[in-house]
Amino acid sequence: MPETATTPGYNAYGPWLRRHYGGNRVFKVIVDAGFTCPNRDGKKGYGGCTYCNVDSFTPALPRSLDQIREQVLGSMKNARERYKADKFIIYFQPNTNTYAPVERLKALYDEALAVAPEDVVGLSVGTRPDCLDPEKIALLESYTDRLDVDLELGMESIHEETLAQINRGCTHAELVELLDSLADSPLSLCLHTIFGFPWETRDMLLAHADELNRFPQVKFTKLHHLHIVKGSILAARYKKEPFHTLSLEEYTDLLCDLIPRLRPDLIIQRLFGVADQDLLIAPIWGLPKSAVQTHIDREIQRRGIVQGSAYPG
Ligand code: SF4
Numbered sequence: 001m002p003e004t005a006t007t008p009g010y011n012a013y014g015p016w017l018r019r020h021y022g023g024n025r026v027f028k029v030i031v032d033a034g035f036t037c038p039n040r041d042g043k044k045g046y047g048g049c050t051y052c053n054v055d056s057f058t059p060a061l062p063r064s065l066d067q068i069r070e071q072v073l074g075s076m077k078n079a080r081e082r083y084k085a086d087k088f089i090i091y092f093q094p095n096t097n098t099y100a101p102v103e104r105l106k107a108l109y110d111e112a113l114a115v116a117p118e119d120v121v122g123l124s125v126g127t128r129p130d131c132l133d134p135e136k137i138a139l140l141e142s143y144t145d146r147l148d149v150d151l152e153l154g155m156e157s158i159h160e161e162t163l164a165q166i167n168r169g170c171t172h173a174e175l176v177e178l179l180d181s182l183a184d185s186p187l188s189l190c191l192h193t194i195f196g197f198p199w200e201t202r203d204m205l206l207a208h209a210d211e212l213n214r215f216p217q218v219k220f221t222k223l224h225h226l227h228i229v230k231g232s233i234l235a236a237r238y239k240k241e242p243f244h245t246l247s248l249e250e251y252t253d254l255l256c257d258l259i260p261r262l263r264p265d266l267i268i269q270r271l272f273g274v275a276d277q278d279l280l281i282a283p284i285w286g287l288p289k290s291a292v293q294t295h296i297d298r299e300i301q302r303r304g305i306v307q308g309s310a311y312p313g
Helices: 013-020 065-083 102-113 134-145 160-165 172-181 202-213 233-240 248-261 289-302
Strands: 026-031 087-092 120-127 148-156 188-195 218-225 267-270 280-282
Touching (some): 026 065, 202 248, 218 248
């Protein structure tokens, strides 16, 4: 088994969190600061990535600092009452959370982190590789003297032709350049992938493992399967000309091939994507999230899959 893996045979985030924070129950508090995205507001493009749900985008309404505070307070209260949460990671999640001047970013992050500083152990910020600069990186790094800071980057595909086809507005080369510049950074990097674009072959999908392995500064990954959701460009294409999307069995089979190739120390934050059922068009797996997780975990166990067992490094 990989040194840090628990049963089943992959290095799962939940158990890692528990170990890393001394047995505390750590929850992510999601903050929606009202950011927009350069692939929508015209800086990079207007249509957005083809899988992105237009309808889920409220017009960019920057939140006041009071609103940020209320969000954090409400989520912490809920997590304490429902899940007996002890500690929190402040997670700036929706849209592009570094897409604002650095002074504005600092005000937002500071406000969220100040709500219950004694119980906050981390800051997590989701963004695109093309929405960072040395000043913003320095700001994020400035919090690492007291917190774990995760920078979550959309990689989606490592294949440039796919990124062009999905109108990503950002190349893999740009991500690689950023990763190289962060080789010695105290930030914990997380890369997000999407598997299942119909033109990507199995070999193209499995090649993601080598690319994730290539960067030791990447500590976390989120693996997702492609969703076709209402309001996306892909949904319109799918309606006109349906194409194959991954069944749960096919996706599980892919994971069982991919996980052994991953570095054993890479922590997997997510194994599959979760979409709002009201928006999801395909694939419909017909199971709640917990049942999907159980299905995948059982199959990983049944096959004796071990993360890192096929890692050449
Ligand atoms: S997926 Fe992310 S980067 Fe792409 S359009 Fe939607 S918010 Fe922007």
